[in-house]
Amino acid sequence: MKTVECPYCREINHSSAPEIMSGCAYCGGSFAEICTENQTLVVLDRNKASAWELAEDLMAEWLEHGELEKEAIVDRRLGNEKVEDSDRRKYPSGLPRTLHMV
Ligand SMILES: [Zn+2]
Numbered sequence: 001m002k003t004v005e006c007p008y009c010r011e012i013n014h015s016s017a018p019e020i021m022s023g024c025a026y027c028g029g030s031f032a033e034i035c036t037e038n039q040t041l042v043v044l045d046r047n048k049a050s051a052w053e054l055a056e057d058l059m060a061e062w063l064e065h066g067e068l069e070k071e072a073i074v075d076r077r078l079g080n081e082k083v084e085d086s087d088r089r090k091y092p093s094g095l096p097r098t099l100h101m102v
Contacts, residue, residue, distance in 0.1 A: 004033045007042050007058055007072065021045070021075060032075070040070045 004018045005011070008029035015022065018033040021043065030045035042058065044051040055072035062070040 004031075007031050007044060007054060008048070038069060042070065042072045043075045044072060046074045046076055 001014045001016050002018050004013050004015055006013055006024040006026060006029065008024060008031070009027040011024065011026040013025050019035075021030050021032045023030050029048060032043040034041040034043065044055055048054070051074045055074055058070075058072040062068070062072075
């Protein structure tokens with residue numbers, strides 16, 4: 001189990017697969033946290049009206065704290081299960097398409 005901080009309510013969640021979008025145990029907001037060799041991506045739910053603003057706020061906060069390896073992104077695929085399924089086949093790692101553009 002890994003611990004991940006919810007980007008919405010800041011509560012600590014425990015997850016065995018934080019890289020898969022799932023709801024926060026406290027506020028129910030969907031997010032994922034993907035760790036690569038030199039980067040941590042926090043994926044926000046684009047169905048949240050404030051997702052883009054939150055992403056900017058988080059980035060500014062991490063910059064302030066010197067957490068330069070962290071990046072907040074908004075998942076553009078949420079709400080379209082079919083696209084997500086075909087993405088999974090194309091990318092067996094289960095990582096979102098955005099990661100491949102970094
Ligand atoms: Zn939460």
